[in-house]
Amino acid sequence: AQTVTQSQPEMSVQEAETVTLSCTYDTSENNYYLFWYKQPPSRQMILVIRQEAYKQQNATENRFSVNFQKAAKSFSLKISDSQLGDTAMYFCAFSQGVDGANSKLTFGKGITLSVRP
C-alpha cells in the first residue's frame, strides 16, 4: 500500500520570503503521479502542482516549484515570494499510474502554512 508522510504539522513564513514544504512517500510502483493541493479556510481543495514520476524535470507553476527526488521518494514544494493568500493547509498526494485502475489519491496529513505580513 502506498503511504504519504508530511512530518511538519505547521510552518510560518514572512511575506515575500521563500518556504519549502516537505513530503515523502512510499511505493513499489515505478509509474505514478504526485500532487500538491492547497486547502484554504474556505475548504475548497485547489491543485497547486503536479509531477509525473517518469519525468526527470521538476514541475514549476509560477511561484511554485517542486524538488522531486525519485530515489529518495521525496517530493517537496517550494513557494517563492510568499503572499498572504498562500495561507492554507497544504496536502501532498500520490496517485498510482496503472492504466485502467482507479486513480484514487492517497493524501498526507497536511501542513498548515501561515504567511505573516
Added chain:
Amino acid sequence: ETGVTQSPTHLIKTRGQQVTLRCSSQSGHNTVSWYQQALGQGPQFIFQYYREEENGRGNFPPRFSGLQFPNYSSELNVNALELDDSALYLCASSLGVNQETQYFGPGTRLLVL
C-alpha cells in the same frame, strides 16, 4: 466552464439516520471520486465512479454507497449514521481514470449528533 459543485454545504443528522450528498462534476468530466476528510486530517478515498460504474473502493463499510447518473453527476449515501461519520465530504471530478488530475468541489460538512 462550470466547476465541481456539491450540495448541501452543511448538514446535521442524528445517529442512525441516513444521508444523501450530491455532486455535479465539472463540464466534460466522466469520473467522480468521493473522499472523507476528518477534522485536521487528509482526505480518505471512499470510492470512484466512472461512466456510471463503481471503479474502486477504499476501506469503508457497505453502508457507504454511491451512484453516478448518465450526466455524470453523483450521489453518496450513508446509512445508519455513526458519530465518527462527522466529517467534510469532498467530491472530485476528472476527465478519466488514467491519472487525470482531479478537481475538487467545496465539500459538504456533515455533523452527526
